[in-house]
Amino acid sequence: DVKVTQSSRYLVKRTGEKVFLECVQDMDHENMFWYRQDPGLGLRLIYFSYDVKMKEKGDIPEGYSVSREKKERFSLILESASTNQTSMYLCASSYDQPQHFGDGTRLSIL
């Protein structure tokens, strides 16, 4: 089975901090994704990557950046955290379809 592992289940940070969320997949998938999940809004795509060092903006990239230096790892970076970035963050990977999801990181920005 595909395993997508997110480094933290819960994270609390302060406004203005630089925050790193890590995601690792073990199936050699080309594509990796970061979503945020908010009540009533479902999942919204932040960024995705279709190869090492390649990235594309999703629907809500503002305030975020990503890094993919190795195929198995895709990092989401909050350059200067703000309270409106408090959310559940989900990482996913895929070769074709469907996507495989990690268990999520619940991030609180105080």
Place this chain on the structure above:
Amino acid sequence: GNSVTQMEGPVTLSEEAFLTINCTYTATGYPSLFWYVQYPGEGLQLLLKATKADDKGSNKGFEATYRKETTSFHLEKGSVQVSDSAVYFCALRRDFNKFYFGSGTKLNVKP
């Protein structure tokens, strides 16, 4: 553009009741359609999918039929169990490997 609309929840049912969760979509061309399920504290898992019109996806007693004429992909189950309590997401895949998700419908099943 591409979008998915789901019925708002929560949906509360008694065990063994019939379940329908409505999903309609807007998309250009011929998207693939999916239902995902999210159990408490977990990520999303694929429940079923359909890749073309009139296809029926099924898994674990859940079914959904791809209806192009009504742009719908409603999820049904004949007899729900307490263990089906979760949030259900309808989604479509249109471009590249980009998915569009609905807002999710929470299902509560009472014994």
